[in-house]
Every structure is written in structure tokens, then in C-alpha cells.
Amino acid sequence: MSVLANYAFAYKISVAIFTLIRSCNIIATVLLGYTVFGQRFSIEQLLCVLAVTVGIFLASMGEIRTLNTSGPTSTDCSAMGTCHDAQTSPAPAEGDVEIATWAIGIAMLAFVQLLQGFLGHVQSTYYKIYKDLAPKNELCDEFLFTSHVMALLPLLCLKDDIMAAASNALVSEPVPYLPFHLPVQILWLLVNNVSQTVCLKGVFRTSATVTPLALTIILSVRKFLSVVVSIVLFSNPWTIQHSVATVLIFGGAFAYSQVPAAAPATIRADKKSD
Numbered sequence: 001m002s003v004l005a006n007y008a009f010a011y012k013i014s015v016a017i018f019t020l021i022r023s024c025n026i027i028a029t030v031l032l033g034y035t036v037f038g039q040r041f042s043i044e045q046l047l048c049v050l051a052v053t054v055g056i057f058l059a060s061m062g063e064i065r066t067l068n069t070s071g072p073t074s075t076d077c078s079a080m081g082t083c084h085d086a087q088t089s090p091a092p093a094e095g096d097v098e099i100a101t102w103a104i105g106i107a108m109l110a111f112v113q114l115l116q117g118f119l120g121h122v123q124s125t126y127y128k129i130y131k132d133l134a135p136k137n138e139l140c141d142e143f144l145f146t147s148h149v150m151a152l153l154p155l156l157c158l159k160d161d162i163m164a165a166a167s168n169a170l171v172s173e174p175v176p177y178l179p180f181h182l183p184v185q186i187l188w189l190l191v192n193n194v195s196q197t198v199c200l201k202g203v204f205r206t207s208a209t210v211t212p213l214a215l216t217i218i219l220s221v222r223k224f225l226s227v228v229v230s231i232v233l234f235s236n237p238w239t240i241q242h243s244v245a246t247v248l249i250f251g252g253a254f255a256y257s258q259v260p261a262a263a264p265a266t267i268r269a270d271k272k273s274d
Helices: 002-011 015-022 025-035 043-067 095-130 136-152 154-170 184-207 212-234 240-258 265-273
Strands: 075-077 083-085
Touching (some): 002 095, 015 043, 015 095, 025 212, 043 212, 043 240, 095 136, 095 184, 136 154, 136 184, 154 184, 184 212, 212 240
Antiparallel strands (some): 075 083
16 A cells, blocks of 8 residues: 555655645544444544644654755656656646646545555454454454455566666665675665564554554554654754644544543434434
8 A cells, every 4th residue: 555655656746745645544544434334433533533633744744844955856756665856848748637647646545545444444343253263463463464465466566666676775785894795775675574564563463452543543643753753863853843743643642542432323323212
């Protein structure tokens, strides 16, 4: 799904629009829970969701502005998420073609958000169905394995990009102070895989104990913490957007943990009949 989201840059999607749509994963979880899975949310919960969503967007935009020190150049990103400055087009495309291209990119991002929310709800549903047949840890590992094996199939369509990225990694400069030759990009790839494995196992274990919406809020807080860590490690400036985002994200997450859940729809119907 991340590969598909990055591929949206090839359809003339701006970074601001990309960040805005990717910040709406909590809203996608709420919409799918309400329309497809019959869940109900209180007004207090929805306000908390809105606060965290706005906070994530502000934090992301603040980070982008602090890192964007170059001039206004167009960016071309491949499906593997590698970007480079695009050459200036000799002639502008027609307006309807530009709109159609942009609409495809928007549709891809919206599809990714809905798919992520849908998989979260399906996962929670399966935990409830099979909770008596196997321990939760075994179910988590099975869901993790199945989802990643199925995700490998679409990557066959991107084999050219994968081979190009692998070739670039193999010819990167070697890691110093090692008695053997190890390209530095291969080292970072291994470190990334290990950290991703630990992170994903934690996410899947957490999904077995909390609701999909609560899990999405937890992941949003984690995303903001990664922004804070990057600011501290790389001495990036702390802007007013980061300050507002801190209040919204942590305040919204804490408030969500305190507000009561909405009553099920069946109970409400029984009360009305009485």
C-alpha cells in the first residue's frame, strides 16, 4: 500500500495534497466502521478524531516546510518511492488531460486509505471469530505472514523498478571499518527490515487488544513522535505548527481514551421501542 501511495506522485499530486489525504487514515477508519461494519461513535469520539487528524496534518506540513530548502522544482517519483527532479516539459499538457491525471492520483491515495482502514476492521473481526481456536499471538503472526505474502504478488508488476533499485544499492559506497565489503545501502536496507519487523509485530499484537480506531490513533501518535525525534536528532527548527500539533495530537489521544464509547445501535433501537 505504501508503494501504491508513493506511485501517486507520478500523477502530478502535490506534497500538500498527498500529506492531507494520508493524514485522513483515522477518518477512513471511522467511515468504514460506521458504513460497513455497523459501528457507532459518540460526538466526543468524533471530535477527538478530528483533533488528532488536524494535528497530524499540521505536523507533517511543518516538517515538510522545514526540510524544503530548495527552489520550486517539480518532482518525479517512481513506484519504489525514489524521487528525482523532473525535466521541464517542452509543452504543457492539455487541461483535461492534466485534470484526469490528477484525479487518478487522488483516487489512488483515497483507495489506499480506504484499503488500510478496511483491513484493520477485517483483522479485528477475524480476531473475534477465531479467538477461541488459537492464542492471540498465533493469530497475530498468521495475519502478519498472510498479509505480507499476499502483498508480494502485486510487486511482480514492479520488477523493473525493484531491479533498478537493487542495482543502485549494490554499487553504493562500502561501509567503512569493516573487514569485508558491504554496500552502505544494503546495510540500511537490512536495518530497515529488522526495525520494520519489530514494529509490525508490535502493531499486529496491539490490534488484537484494541479497536481499529484506537489502533489508528495510537499509530498517529507514533507518527508524530517520529517527527519529534527527527527534529531532535537533525536539529530541525520547531515551528508554531509543531506546537499546535502537539496540543491537538496528545490532547485528542488522551481525550479519546477518557470518553465513553457510543452505545450499540441495537441497544438504542430497544430503548426507542420501549
